[in-house]
Amino acid sequence: MKAVLVGPPNTGKSTVFNAIAGYKSVVSNFPGTTVKFMRSTVRLGGKSVEMVDLPGVYNLTAPYEIERSVLDYLIDEDPDVIVNILNASQLESGLPLTMELLDYHIPMVVVLNMTDEALRNGQKVNSDKLGQMLGVPVIETVATKHKGLPELVEAIRHAPKQNLVTDRGISYTAEIEAVIDELSAYIENMSIPEVLSTRYAAARLLEGESYELSKNGSIGTNGLSNTIQQMQHRLEKDKQLPVDTVLLRDRQQTAADLADQVIDETAVEARLLDRLDEWLLHPIWGYVVLFGVLVGLFYIAFGVGAMMEEPLLEGYHLLEQQLLGGLIPGTLWYVVIQSGLSGVGAGIAIVLPYLVPLLFLLTLLEDVGYLPRMAYLTDSFMNKVGLQGSAIMPAMLGYGCSVPAIMATRILNSTRDKIIAAVMSTLIPCSARSVVIMGLVGYYLGVPAALAIYGLNILVIAVTSRVLSALMPSEMPGMLMEVPPYRMPSLRSALQKVWYRVREFVTIAWPLLVAGSILLGIAQFYGLEKSINAALSPLTLLLGLPVATGITLIFGVLRKELSLIMLMQALGTHQIAAVLTSTQIMTFAIFVTFYLPCLATLVVLRKELGTRWAVTIAAITLIIALTLATSMRLIFT
């Protein structure tokens, strides 16, 4: 049995999903898009249920990428139950979507979540009455406290047995219903997807939308278009408004009337949190706070990460000594185990100091509701590079580690924005690359030279993003983003969310890091270093670097900071300035800053955007690195 969660964003959809089915969840992609959904097969009271959490939509009438994905799922995947989540404190805005969903031939359960928040806002929703009026079960929940979830599970289990009466649910006002009936009669024999009711199809045709109707080929409106146009004209003349507006307003009016009947107003609990925006969105204080948050973010990315990294590595070295103790150095096994361990270490060095704290911060900012405010305050700046304010977060996280930064692109709601933001996050020097920039350029050539690299980097990112956004125009003409009320975050669900993301990384990227590390170890063991250097010599010669540096670039793909450590090893000295000229140091650092994402980043890019884009982005970075590094060499010699 398949149960699918549908509802607006910020209603607690993923909290409900994680609480019921999160522990076995896997992320899936809608074919041909980067729109993700969560899927998990669990046993609910002895019944095997596949739960699916679709991305949040406010309604289905404007088929942009996310909406199209939801429509695709509902029509192609044949779910047994729709679990429609509503925010009890925003009933009136949520019900129009419920009305649209009721017109599907799919049993439905309505979840009235955030009943605690509604009570605080002075609204007690009579769920029994709402259930009677909608003709489907309505379950009250407080997802963060797991309240009402057992009842919800019961309702989901029994939902498929529900009698599907065709005329269940709420309807448009009489006048509009009459037009819909009229059109329904015309299209009765038309072939539309099975799960759609005729009246749903009629309403859609009137609205001038047909995305989901024509999914199974042509709906053959040819003979009909005249009839439809006549009806549209009639309505438009009558209401003095475009038909899509007439229908939307009618649904909203019906929803408002319904909400009126089921909401009992109670005392409102004034919350200080509701006045926070006066400060946090203030033209001056808002930016002061934003600056503080960004500084905090940087501090956590650099300070805390680095602070954790050292004792971690020390502990790891102790462990390494223990494990390697029984083996004879210089044997193949020794090399395999040593390099395998170093792969394990590379994973630890990403997961603990960077992935966990940065993802936790991201989740916290999202759950508290500050993330959309950050986007709001930075929108006009991000517009300059063709993106929306929401892309600020992936960009900032990029200075810590590209892996959580790319994971954070999931908060963006179009494939195009995700791709551009991912390119940006990949190009931004992560802390590992900062180690190289500071350890090499900062140390040997001075801090101004190092800062110049950061400046160059920002310039390159701005140009690249502009070019990409010109090549891939946005489907959405600008920002349109809900700014939810501030909420006290729930530690439990925040940790849960972080863990599910970390798990994605640990299960895919980590094994690859270990494998890659072992392969390189074996290559070194058999003395393939020379051949690798020889193979890479066209590149190193082009860059004007010693041939021996070739292998360091390969290690850099495994882990960026390894390129610095391996550089010293390859050159046989810690006095790099004695063997490399200033230009060579700059060239090397610039190349390492921009070239190929590291293995872990590549894996996450592939997971988020698909193989094609992961490869394309890698190619883009390589081209940029080559161009910059060779021009660096040419200009300064």
Place this chain on the structure above:
Amino acid sequence: MIDTPGELLTNVPRNRKLKITGLEGGSRMRQFIRRMGLSIGSEIKLVNSAPFAGPILIEQNGNKTAIGRGMALKIKVEVLE
């Protein structure tokens, strides 16, 4: 419908009850704001306006929505009270 009466959403005082009276940009613009349940006739409030020609923040039924400046410039409203 271009020359609809009303003032630009970006020019009205904050925290007053407004009604959307007109939209420029045809069906594409209607579809865009319909995504958030907004349309001609919606009663809204302007609650904030970001500096540096940033987005504006409106409230409808107690829900806040940020709208990019470029789009906000296409929305005409009437001040109700």
